[in-house]
Amino acid sequence: MEEMKLYHNLAERERYENLAELYAIIVTTEQLERAYVRDWVSQADYTPACSKLIAQYKSVLNLVGSDVPDVQQFMADHKLNCPAAWKRLQIGVPLTVEHATLSDHDPSKSAKYVAETVQNFITLIDSLKLNRHAVDEIHPILSDLMQSLNNVSTLPVDFEGKAKLLEWLINLNQMRASDELEPNQVRQLLFDLENAHHAFYRFLSSSS
The missing domain is CATH 1.20.120.1130 (Vps28 C-terminal domain)
Structure with missing residues (x-):
């Protein structure tokens, strides 16, 4: 049976990797937000981790370009139920910066x-x-x-x-x-x- 490939050249491969990276950032941000709210991660660990995810999100958005004109639609298409991540990535600062x-x-x-x-x-x-x-x-x-x-x-x-x-x-x-x-x-x-x-x-x- 012939192996099925998602991509046929380096450009397509990079495109799929960027989309996968966006997916992973959203999921990871959701997990981090929930963990912080439940006091499973300290403020000292949360703030830099969240800041890094927000920076990565901004960078990958520039890479996915026209493939993802609407991040909310991307989340719906991939059945990503991540409301906390969406809010945090839209606001663009960790919860510890948004609120005292x-x-x-x-x-x-x-x-x-x-x-x-x-x-x-x-x-x-x-x-x-x-x-x-x-x-x-x-x-x-x-x-x-x-x-x-x-x-x-x-x-x-x-x-x-x-x-x-x-x-x-x-x-x-x-x-x-x-x-x-x-x-x-x-x-x-x-x-x-x-x-x-x-x-x-x-x-x-x-x-x-």
Whole structure:
């Protein structure tokens, strides 16, 4: 009996391997999300693992191109019931960045986290003012800012401006790395950042 091949040349082989990689990333992300919610994996292990999967997802999407114009349809076609993975990959940041966690209340680290937050605010604002408007220049710093805000354990859950910053992070995740923000978008992001920065200083003043 003649062996049946999925591909007949290297290009077809790469195409199927990329599709298989997308499938595997979705399944693995679903398993990781469920494991973290059930407390089967620590925050320290979850965050880098999830960040790596999100980065791999973005990379493989560029490779599959027109083969997968709609990831949700791809999931339906392959009977992938992975709602947690879909949400996480769409948001584009780990759950620990999206929401504050309560795992670290070490007072000795409070000053460190506050300093990191202030520095991330300044770095991102300065970058935008220096005309660094590409997604791959903005997204990493904004992600670090969200993480540092979450690390400040005394910060209120409904801290002013945080929801806006998360919204920007999600929007940037929907764009390509080489895309650049339009001038009106840069202006709005700067406005939202400066408002959140001032709100953070007000919080620090009221807490001292």
